[in-house]
Ligand SMILES: Nc1nc2c(c(=O)[nH]1)N[C@H]1C(S)=C(S)[C@@H](COP(=O)(O)O)O[C@H]1N2
């Protein structure tokens with residue numbers, strides 16, 4: 001990765017963050033002064049284990065219908081909608097982008113939490129910076145190869161720990177967990193992260209995804225026990 005490209009992405013990312021900072025600060029994971037849970041604070045000031053969650057050692061698999069037929073040779077990601085410069089990436093071009101590593105926790109609405117996973121991939125904020133969202137963009141819909149969809153407000157999607165991951169604890173992301181590429185949303189319940197991600201569409205109004213149309217919370221904040229609507 002050329003340093004100047006990395007610098008350009010970083011600059012665009014910081015500008016986009018600046019535009020969204022007020023809204024990000026008003027989001028539950030940054031404004032909640034009474035987060036519910038137990039254990040020492042995580043780096044966002046939230047108790048490590050949200051209320052109603054228990055720790056799991058093994059990572060359960062949860063999805064609608066199992067892995068779709070997609071691998072590194074056929075995988076493509078489209079980023080489009082309310083953006084200035086839509087983008088189509090394949091596996092090779094995705095891996096040539098600036099890479100981010102992060103360690104975070106994974107909270108499933110069905111009450112298990114997987115702690116301290118080490119993730120590698122590309123941050124959503126970097127991808128968003130590259131497509132130049134229109135001023136009117138407020139949300140994104142993520143689409144997956146199995147037909148799954150889930151929506152996110154931009155102020156959540158732009159958080160530093162929202163990544164499109166290709167590795168987990170130093171290994172390629174297992175197929176059953178969304179490999180080759182999935183989204184993770186550590187500050188929201190895990191259904192907000194699409195496995196086998198195929199498309200990210202920027203929206204100018206909120207739209208509901210698969211579980212959100214079926215009674216799951218639109219906001220999905222684990223430290224408010226915000227599971228269903
Ligand atoms: N493409 C796709 N992504 C998905 C789902 C799905 O059915 N299809 N299920 C969601 C739900 S409900 C959860 S809890 C997490 C589970 O991720 P895991 O199977 O890796 O634990 O993936 C989310 N992402």
Ligand SMILES: [Mo]
Nearest residue numbers: 062108109191
């Ligand atoms: Mo879930």
